[in-house]
Amino acid sequence: MKVILFGATGMVGQGVLRECLLSPGVQLVQAIGRSATGRGYQKLCEIVRVNLFDYSDIADDLIGFDACFFCLGVSSAGMKEEDYEQVTFGITLAAAKILAQLNPNMTFIYVSGMGTDSTEQGRIMWARVKGKTENALLRLPFKAVYLFRPAFIQPLNGIKSRTKIYRMMYALSAPLFPVLNAIFPNYLTTTEKIGHAMINVSMRGYPKQILEARDINSAATTE
DSSP states (O other): OEEEEEOTTSHHHHHHHHHHHHOTTOOEEEEEESSOOOOOOTTEEEEEOSOOSOOGGGGGGGOSOSEEEEOOOOOOTTOOHHHHHIIIIIIHHHHHHHHHHHOTTOEEEEEOOTTOOTTSOSSOHHHHHHHHHHHHHHTSOOSEEEEEEOSEEEOOTTOOOSSHHHHHHHHHHGGGHHHHHHHOTTTEEEHHHHHHHHHHHHHHOOSOSEEEHHHHHHHHTOO
16 A cells, blocks of 8 residues: 655654554555655655645656545644634645545545534634535545544654643653543544554545544554
């Protein structure tokens, strides 16, 4: 399987990249983003570019892929809705539209979040924008689209968030994770499980298009 990965330097993207590089079922990973991962692996190719709204100049490099794992995203904290929508909706759909044209047999997996508003009418800004993005992706002519909606994500294998407040939160909660996992198993997952789940879902499919944390954990262990 050949994979395109967006957001490979973010916390979730780092975890997904790690599992792709370790998986014998993934032959090639092409990471696309504004910064390099700093990793040197034979099956990793990188395209570093400032403009994430137009890919017409590199269209030839986007052909022949089986899956896209879209892990790129920003926190909505302190952002106006139009600015958050430009990044969350605009960048995602710019990539998805050209990939759907070039790779109609592609599986597209988008990392959203628990509480995403599919009606696009709710009071919470980020949830409306994520819902709008999900709905637009579902209308594109991909082979399949899956929407991952994790709640709390534990970073593993030395992976850290690039957002300071999130790093502090994860550091404080790390000792409590086994207890939290025992009490709230349907709300917690890990960067490792998200990576495994994306690979498995792309290769084998899944009964649901929207995967909450418990579905992600289940898909991660599918043989």
